[in-house]
Amino acid sequence: MTRYVITGGAGFIGSHLAERLLQEGNDVVVLDNLVTGDPDNVEILSRYEGFEFLDVDVARPYELDGPADYVLHVASPASPDDFGRLPFEIMAVNSEGTRLAAELALERGARFLFASTSEVYGDPEVHPQGEDYWGHVNAFGPRAVYDESKRFGEALVAAFKRHRDLDVRVVRIFNTYGPRMRPSDGRLVPNLISQALAGRPLTIYGDGSQTRSFCYVSDMVDGILALLYSDVAEPVNVGMPEEITILEMAEMIRDAVDGDLEIVYRPLPVDDPRRRRPDITRATELLGWRPQVPVSEGLPKAIEWFREKLGKA
Numbered sequence: 542m543t544r545y546v547i548t549g550g551a552g553f554i555g556s557h558l559a560e561r562l563l564q565e566g567n568d569v570v571v572l573d574n575l576v577t578g579d580p581d582n583v584e585i586l587s588r589y590e591g592f593e594f595l596d597v598d599v600a601r602p603y604e605l606d607g608p609a610d611y612v613l614h615v616a617s618p619a620s621p622d623d624f625g626r627l628p629f630e631i632m633a634v635n636s637e638g639t640r641l642a643a644e645l646a647l648e649r650g651a652r653f654l655f656a657s658t659s660e661v662y663g664d665p666e667v668h669p670q671g672e673d674y675w676g677h678v679n680a681f682g683p684r685a686v687y688d689e690s691k692r693f694g695e696a697l698v699a700a701f702k703r704h705r706d707l708d709v710r711v712v713r714i715f716n717t718y719g720p721r722m723r724p725s726d727g728r729l730v731p732n733l734i735s736q737a738l739a740g741r742p743l744t745i746y747g748d749g750s751q752t753r754s755f756c757y758v759s760d761m762v763d764g765i766l767a768l769l770y771s772d773v774a775e776p777v778n779v780g781m782p783e784e785i786t787i788l789e790m791a792e793m794i795r796d797a798v799d800g801d802l803e804i805v806y807r808p809l810p811v812d813d814p815r816r817r818r819p820d821i822t823r824a825t826e827l828l829g830w831r832p833q834v835p836v837s838e839g840l841p842k843a844i845e846w847f848r849e850k851l852g853k854a
């Protein structure tokens with residue numbers, strides 16, 4: 542039996558990873574303090590026999606019994622709204638939380654995966670962003686709590702690899718969407734779908750000409766697991782290589798729910814990246830991975846899930 546430890550396994554991407562591994566018949570221990578994770582996700586995972594849940598803050602020392610073959614450190618609030626709400630929690634989970642999870646992996650002889658982010662590239666001056674680009678980050682700005690702590694996390698993981706021989710994988714996750722995003726998490730997709738389903742105007746920050754590249758969550762899980770089982774110890778971008786403007790995304794959501802909805806414009810947040818698109822050459826060549834779900838297919842699935850979730854609420 543293979544045993545996986547997933548910090549943040551009650552969250553959006555973490556719970557999809559956990560469920561996939563449970564479906565394959567593995568044992569999965571989720572460590573999560575539910576600061577942004579959802580008890581409903583824990584409920585779903587509890588239906589699988591191999592599942593265990595520990596309600597702990599992974600940024601503080603914790604006890605975990607038994608073996609571990611893989612430790613995936615996926616815990617961290619990740620919405621720009623969280624950067625203002627949970628700044629110290631974010632910095633703690635990506636620094637001390639990463640160190641503790643890496644120590645756990647070392648002690649159990651497990652492979653360690655760190656969930657990094659496209660935010661390490663900041664507001665990029667290179668486009669699309671390849672892994673060799675070092676980034677353009679404002680160390681003193683409001684996004685720094687996330688960007689810089691993820692960068693520190695990568696540095697820590699590199700030190701564990703270099704000086705303590707830890708078997709590491711680093712995934713740089715780009716914008717991801719799908720079922721189990723928190724409807725109130727403040728990001729574009731949950732905001733706009735929730736607004737549309739409530740018949741409210743859709744909010745665009747700035748003029749909507751900034752771009753992102755949206756990856757459906759099942760593709761993200763495939764990419765992360767392909768990296769986990771590979772022998773690639775360097776950071777790898779996992780994300781959608783097709784870029785769209787925020788206005789285009791808003792129009793797609795509007796048209797899927799109610800074409801008469803109004804679009805309203807709000808101020809652009811400080812340091813909001815202008816453009817973002819991953820160069821996925823490394824993932825394609827080394828992992829044989831590329832996304833399979835176009836936004837035209839993934840968005841309706843996400844909207845259906847939100848409809849049900851918000852209907853229940």
Ligand code: UDP
Pocket residue numbers: 620621716727728729730732733744745746747751753787809810813814
């Ligand atoms: N955004 C928007 N309206 C919203 C929420 C976000 O126009 O209600 C914009 C935001 O300013 C950014 C883009 O959508 O340019 C993606 O934002 P998100 O918070 O989803 O993630 P980010 O990629 O910035 O981390």
